[in-house]
Amino acid sequence: FFWGFLAGFLEIVPYVGTTIGGILPVFYMLMVSDTLWQPLAVIGLYILVQQIEGNIISPNIMGPSIKINPMFIILGLFVGGIVWGISGMILALPILAVSKEIFRSFDATEPLSYLMENGLARKKDVFLERFDHEKHRILRLFFEKREEGE
Template identity: 70%
Template sequence: MLKPIVSFFEAKVRNRYVSILAAYLVAVVPLLGVLFFFFNQSRILFGELPSVRDRLNNVATRSMGWFDQQFELDPETSFNWISENILSILDIPLGLLQESFQSGTTILANTVLIILITYFMLLYRTAFKNFFLSQVNPKYRETTEQLFSQLQKLTKRYMIGQGLIVVILGVLIGSGLWLIGVPYPFFWGFLAGFLEIIPYVGTTIGGLLPLTYMLMVSDSLWQPLAVLVWYIIVQQLEGNLISPNVMGSSIKVNPLFIIMGLFLGGFIWGVSGMILALPILAISKEIFRSFDVLVPFSYLMEDGLSRKSNVFLDEFDSSQYRFFHVFFEEKKDGNQESKP
């Protein structure tokens, strides 16, 4: 994703080392600043969460007291149930936050390592490209270079589109939260926008955080409910109007593959893998389109798969699109060559 920025500076200064450093100053340093802002602001906002535990205890106790009166339950049993179950749930996010703050050194070390690896990948990118081209039959090199160009355009479109979505969601959600009366509305809005980079998981967390915060600090119930309703409305707008028009259809992947990608990415690389899951899936889909035997897989990954169920029997019902046909043909050819 940094390659277009490096290429822009390379065309100006004609020096790859300086261009990479300039790209870091333009893109990476501001990004790290934004991440630090969100981390620091989150620490301030959630630093008082343990003191709110007593308030939630009182709210839960009053609610269970009402149920006791209505259904003639034992008050002592209800209180013990609250203490052992409901309030213990609060220890989970508090523990995660505490562990996140304590692992700051690890995060810093990984960030430095990623920056160094990215630097050398940008520095040696021409050598990597030529290496891959040398492994391809000369008659296919032009097609391979076109594939590289398509992948570069895809990642560039993803980066720009994702940035626009973050800004749109930040302004849209922040404005709604400001009207509702939520403290730090645009912090919550842009936090939700950044978390949207992780499909489904980030979107859910982006809505639950301000909802939970308002449940803790609001004196009325209408504000948390309004926050929930507003997030549902915005997510419908984002899924059906904003993302399709900003990102384009080439990046859209059906939910089944996104969920599997999130699971595998999270299992292999943690949060970083979940962030990279969608662009990797989109790139894989584009690569599959370049090989006849893999074209059906690319359509299998597309969004709106239920409306395209017949495409496999209508357009891809021939030997050149059959994956196992490659192995069977190779075996068949090998047998034929072995005959005298």
């Protein structure tokens, strides 16, 4: 019970916490066990639990709530890693989610928020019908003709 609680608590720290949460029980089992199969069983079970949590449980819980296109997630992780390293990769998804909502709040950038969503290929006709208008042209923001009095 203690090791499970500690591993769960250490999940708060990205990347490093998961590793530490798995190494500590293995070291404990190496010290108290006379056989080698028990530490190996701890390693195997820990990897199994992490794989189930990371590949099945978390995507099913977080995927519908974030609703960001996987291409943008990969691009965000790549750019975040180049710009800020590991910190940038950690912050990439929250920054993408906030950016998507900010884009949605302005008429000119609203199409960008829809481009960032999942399933755009299925909603292509709806997207074009809704946003294929002059007011949604981003270049319009930069090249508008100014009136003489401005």
